[in-house]
Amino acid sequence: MTAVAVKGLRVDLSGRGVDVVDCVDFTIDAGEVLGLVGESGSGKTTVGVTLLGDARRGAAIVGGSVVVDGQEVVGLRPDRLAKLRGSTVAYVPQDPSMALNPALRLRRQLDELFEFHRPELPDAARDERIRTTLREVGLGSGDQEEDDAFLARFPHQLSGGQQQRVTLAMAFVLRPRVIVLDEPTTGLDVTTQARVLSTVRDLCATHRVAALYVTHDMAVVSNLAHRILVMYAGRIVEAGTSAQIFDAATHPYTRALLAAVPLVSQRRELTAIPGDTPLPGSRPSGCAFHPRCPDAVAECATTTPDPVQVSPGHVVRCLRATRLGPARTAPRAVEPRAVRQNDVVLRVADLDAFHGRRQVLHDVSLALAARECLALVGESGCGKTTLARSIIGLHHRHSGGITFRGGEMATRARDRPPELRRAVQYVFQSPYNSLNPRRSIGEILREPLAVLSPVPAGKGRAGRTRAAVSEVLERVSLSPTVAARYPDQLSGGERQRVAIARALVCRPEVLICDEVTSALDVSVQASIVRLLRRLQDEEGLALLFVTHNLALVRTVADRVIAMRAGRLVEGGPVDDVLDHPGDPFTRALIAATPEFGAAPPGVPSAPTSREDRT
Amino acid sequence: MTLDRRPSSATGRLWLLRRVVFGMAVVLLGSVLVFAATQVLPGDPARAVLGHEATPERVAALRTELGLDRPLVAQYLAWLGGVLTGEPGHSLVTREPVGGLIGDRAVNSAVLVLVSAAVVVPLSVFVGAVAGRRRDRPFDRAVLVVTLGLTALPEFIIALLLVILLSTSVFPLLPGTVLLAPGQNPFGEPAQLVLPVTALVLGVLPYLARLVRGSVIDVYESEYVRTARLKGVPENVVLRRHVLRNALVPAVQGTALALAYLTGGVVVVEQVFNYPGLGSALVDAVNNRDFPVIQLICLVFAACYVAFNLLGDAMTVYVTPRLRTAGR
Numbered sequence: 001m002t003a004v005a006v007k008g009l010r011v012d013l014s015g016r017g018v019d020v021v022d023c024v025d026f027t028i029d030a031g032e033v034l035g036l037v038g039e040s041g042s043g044k045t046t047v048g049v050t051l052l053g054d055a056r057r058g059a060a061i062v063g064g065s066v067v068v069d070g071q072e073v074v075g076l077r078p079d080r081l082a083k084l085r086g087s088t089v090a091y092v093p094q095d096p097s098m099a100l101n102p103a104l105r106l107r108r109q110l111d112e113l114f115e116f117h118r119p120e121l122p123d124a125a126r127d128e129r130i131r132t133t134l135r136e137v138g139l140g141s142g143d144q145e146e147d148d149a150f151l152a153r154f155p156h157q158l159s160g161g162q163q164q165r166v167t168l169a170m171a172f173v174l175r176p177r178v179i180v181l182d183e184p185t186t187g188l189d190v191t192t193q194a195r196v197l198s199t200v201r202d203l204c205a206t207h208r209v210a211a212l213y214v215t216h217d218m219a220v221v222s223n224l225a226h227r228i229l230v231m232y233a234g235r236i237v238e239a240g241t242s243a244q245i246f247d248a249a250t251h252p253y254t255r256a257l258l259a260a261v262p263l264v265s266q267r268r269e270l271t272a273i274p275g276d277t278p279l280p281g282s283r284p285s286g287c288a289f290h291p292r293c294p295d296a297v298a299e300c301a302t303t304t305p306d307p308v309q310v311s312p313g314h315v316v317r318c319l320r321a322t323r324l325g326p327a328r329t330a331p332r333a334v335e336p337r338a339v340r341q342n343d344v345v346l347r348v349a350d351l352d353a354f355h356g357r358r359q360v361l362h363d364v365s366l367a368l369a370a371r372e373c374l375a376l377v378g379e380s381g382c383g384k385t386t387l388a389r390s391i392i393g394l395h396h397r398h399s400g401g402i403t404f405r406g407g408e409m410a411t412r413a414r415d416r417p418p419e420l421r422r423a424v425q426y427v428f429q430s431p432y433n434s435l436n437p438r439r440s441i442g443e444i445l446r447e448p449l450a451v452l453s454p455v456p457a458g459k460g461r462a463g464r465t466r467a468a469v470s471e472v473l474e475r476v477s478l479s480p481t482v483a484a485r486y487p488d489q490l491s492g493g494e495r496q497r498v499a500i501a502r503a504l505v506c507r508p509e510v511l512i513c514d515e516v517t518s519a520l521d522v523s524v525q526a527s528i529v530r531l532l533r534r535l536q537d538e539e540g541l542a543l544l545f546v547t548h549n550l551a552l553v554r555t556v557a558d559r560v561i562a563m564r565a566g567r568l569v570e571g572g573p574v575d576d577v578l579d580h581p582g583d584p585f586t587r588a589l590i591a592a593t594p595e596f597g598a599a600p601p602g603v604p605s606a607p608t609s610r611e612d613r614t
Numbered sequence: 615m616t617l618d619r620r621p622s623s624a625t626g627r628l629w630l631l632r633r634v635v636f637g638m639a640v641v642l643l644g645s646v647l648v649f650a651a652t653q654v655l656p657g658d659p660a661r662a663v664l665g666h667e668a669t670p671e672r673v674a675a676l677r678t679e680l681g682l683d684r685p686l687v688a689q690y691l692a693w694l695g696g697v698l699t700g701e702p703g704h705s706l707v708t709r710e711p712v713g714g715l716i717g718d719r720a721v722n723s724a725v726l727v728l729v730s731a732a733v734v735v736p737l738s739v740f741v742g743a744v745a746g747r748r749r750d751r752p753f754d755r756a757v758l759v760v761t762l763g764l765t766a767l768p769e770f771i772i773a774l775l776l777v778i779l780l781s782t783s784v785f786p787l788l789p790g791t792v793l794l795a796p797g798q799n800p801f802g803e804p805a806q807l808v809l810p811v812t813a814l815v816l817g818v819l820p821y822l823a824r825l826v827r828g829s830v831i832d833v834y835e836s837e838y839v840r841t842a843r844l845k846g847v848p849e850n851v852v853l854r855r856h857v858l859r860n861a862l863v864p865a866v867q868g869t870a871l872a873l874a875y876l877t878g879g880v881v882v883v884e885q886v887f888n889y890p891g892l893g894s895a896l897v898d899a900v901n902n903r904d905f906p907v908i909q910l911i912c913l914v915f916a917a918c919y920v921a922f923n924l925l926g927d928a929m930t931v932y933v934t935p936r937l938r939t940a941g942r
Contacts, residue, residue, distance in 0.1 A: 052844050057835075078849070086846035093844075098837035102936060103859040112855075116846055154935040170845065 003210035004028040008064035018281040021234040028210040035225030036214045041277035043234040048180045048214045053081045069177040087117040089178040090171035096163035100155035107151035133173040137165040161192035181213045189380045189548040194592035216521040222596035230254045233288035240314035250316045260526035262551040264593040272527030343370045351400035361566045373543040375557035383566040392426045422452040425503035429515040431495035435487040442483035445469045453506040472505040493524035512544045637920045644916035662903040703906035712906045723891035725800045730814040742826025761820035773813040773886040791888040810887045818872045825868040829861040870926020874919045
């Protein structure tokens with residue numbers, strides 16, 4: 001039975017005649033999970049919220065039809081729409097920490113759904129339904145008193161995973177026919193993500209809910225979605241069953257997205273997609289993907305492709321769909337690099353660290369050799385960021401030794417000599433917060449240069465500084481003209497490159513990367529990972545790579561140490577640890593990492609070299 | 615993840631106690647400044663009392679009687695001790711106890727400030743919330759223009775314009791001055807209060823209404839308001855339950871500042887309307903070099919500022935769950 005039918009949907013930026021999405025057609029059956037995949041800016045969230053009759057500020061649904069559970073949503077009166085939202089079609093937001101009202105207790109936020117959609121339901125029945133739903137999303141305890149205490153909490157008293165479960169409970173409590181999930185696991189670590197995904201899968205199956213799952217990460221939907229839509233620049237470029245997409249991806253963009261995903265089972269060369277997603281209003285003519293496409297021919301720039309059916313149920317919007325054929329080349333597996341272990345640059349010995357009176361790190365020791373990439377993995381809250389901050393000198397409540405090339409480092413960064421501060425640099429998690437928005441990229445890059453490795457005074461000093469800035473921008477594959485711009489004029493990936501450039505500009509020996517890709521799209525993550533690998537090979541950097549993503553560890557790291565609740569539980573060469581995990585915690589982490597088919601599709605090779613040259 | 619959900623009120627009480635102690639320290643510091651400021655005022659109080667004809671001997675005798683020949687520190691401590699024991703000295707002019715002299719006037723001023731606050735706070739929240747909800751529509755634009763204009767006018771100009779408009783030249787409807795006998799209830803003739811209250815309200819409304827409008831707009835842009843709409847919560851409930859509750863947090867701070875500002879604003883407005891409150895008493899006392907009165911009134915104002923800010927902070931913590939449950 002069809003629960004959702006979207007036909008010819010078009011959303012415009014108000015009053016500008018510029019489409020955000022257009023020509024979108026799809027259906028979802030009851031009980032079916034449809035994955036909607038694309039990079040940031042592809043219009044996937046815009047499509048998602050149209051199922052609720054919503055468009056973000058400054059945009060409007062201008063054409064097509066969206067039928068949800070037999071009712072046309074486009075052009076519906078606001079009061080009728082309010083009746084539909086929450087009861088017939090529900091929404092699970094991306095960032096639960098922002099999406100729950102900080103001033104209202106959880107009970108109120110769940111209860112108000114009944115208040116406006118089922119006012120006739122008596123209190124006892126509401127209560128029963130709420131507690132059942134809590135149990136279904138893994139929050140209920142079965143004990144009424146404990147549930148009541150939980151419901152009396154405010155959102156900030158919950159962990160990120162619990163908050164996301166509350167938003168799931170809000171979406172499922174009225175048993176809607178349709179549910180839209182907007183990247184609900186983006187901020188979560190892999191174990192929590194795995195639990196949330198299996199909850200979604202079970203709920204959709206149990207209650208026959210039709211789900212639209214919006215994400216940028218192919219791996220997330222691989223075990224969840226029955227069918228997948230791939231979206232680019234506001235158009236659906238490929239649609240098919242999960243098997244068709246994962247085993248026989250045809251559109252070059254789909255192939256590129258698949259090739260960007262790191263796998264935990266296999267060390268593979270990640271392929272980035274060169275360039276950025278074009279924004280509405282500045283999309284290329286013809287096929288919007290042609291400037292980034294490795295298979296593009298002259299015709300692609302002029303002719304807008306129509307959907308082509310390549311096999312039953314498998315539709316591709318590409319001029320060369322029938323000629324490209326499915327998977328051509330085997331995925332490029334990579335051999336582990338040989339690293340000499342004897343040249344230790346950074347050593348941490350028996351470190352105990354504290355937050356207030358609480359001990360967060362227990363007896364942590366590690367050694368990092370030159371040219372080596374050491375991955376530090378663990379769930380959020382395990383203390384891995386505290387360890388990284390202790391090493392760089394930002395967290396100083398610790399005891400134990402941190403030495404650089406045999407010399408003890410002061411606990412506070414400000415007590416360290418400039419030479420030491422230059423040698424060990426740090427890249428923060430979110431490039432959206434770590435760059436000063438009021439300074440140009442050039443100013444941001446000149447500052448560490450002035451403080452840590454001053455250019456000698458004299459004639460041509462300004463010129464030499466400028467040259468150093470241009471050079472570091474080239475090292476991170478950015479154009480020197482970026483120096484004149486400000487952070488908000490750059491995309492997330494470009495910003496993270498600037499953050500890396502800021503760390504690199506004074507030629508450090510050790511780079512600490514704290515979850516540097518977790519705020520980025522998978523395709524952008526691939527390009528950052530490639531960049532870090534190249535810098536390591538070319539400049540001999542030692543990397544301490546802090547992450548919760550084991551698949552990334554396989555691709556990036558030479559050695560890995562796993563941390564749980566402030567203690568190291570396992571360590572060794574990446575392939576040994578991931579193929580034969582000894583500790584149950586490491587095994588659980590590996591099992592939780594999303595993974596797709598054993599036969600990944602072809603990897604286009606052209607973008608690789610292009611990306612590195614830009 | 616384990617959380618202690620029982621609010622440990624001991625932490626809260628400790629916080630409040632610390633804030634109260636700090637507040638008292640600030641008032642004490644204020645008393646030093648007030649005392650120092652009265653010392654540098656030109657003119658000798660003894661001479662001011664006795665007039666220009668007085669002989670130097672009589673002036674010296676009065677100085678001794680008033681204790682003005684003692685070291686400054688001793689004078690300050692004697693004064694502070696007097697204030698703390700409820701004996702803040704006698705007026706130099708009327709020779710009455712200062713406490714009794716300004717008691718009535720403090721009540722009159724408090725009435726003026728509280729009535730103004732009772733009008734301006736709900737009015738600002740209403741105007742700000744409606745403007746914020748109808749952002750960029752005609753009502754919002756009108757509010758922005760009018761409040762900007764009012765901000766540009768000093769209070770005494772607003773007060774004088776009100777007198778001209780409603781009391782004297784244009785529509786002589788309301789009394790332009792306030793006549794209150796000492797000890798008379800200011801509510802006895804409510805018509806007399808209208809113009810002073812209006813002047814104070816118009817002085818504070820622009821600031822507070824714009825503050826509420828700004829925070830309402832911020833909250834409307836938030837993800838949780840979007841979530842509430844996508845849950846099918848009706849628009850008026852979105853405003854009442856989801857927006858205002860969060861938007862009022864900055865407004866609480868703003869209200870505390872506005873109350874403190876009103877307390878200072880009464881000086882000018884009382885003078886214009888000849889209202890027998892603390893403000894006009896202060897102006898008279900400064901003219902007469904009546905130091906004990908000046909000192910006590912200034913100290914009362916300082917204490918009000920500290921008290922309103924303390925109240926604002928405590929209210930902010932109370933209405934913000936994240937702060938209320940912090941560190942628990």
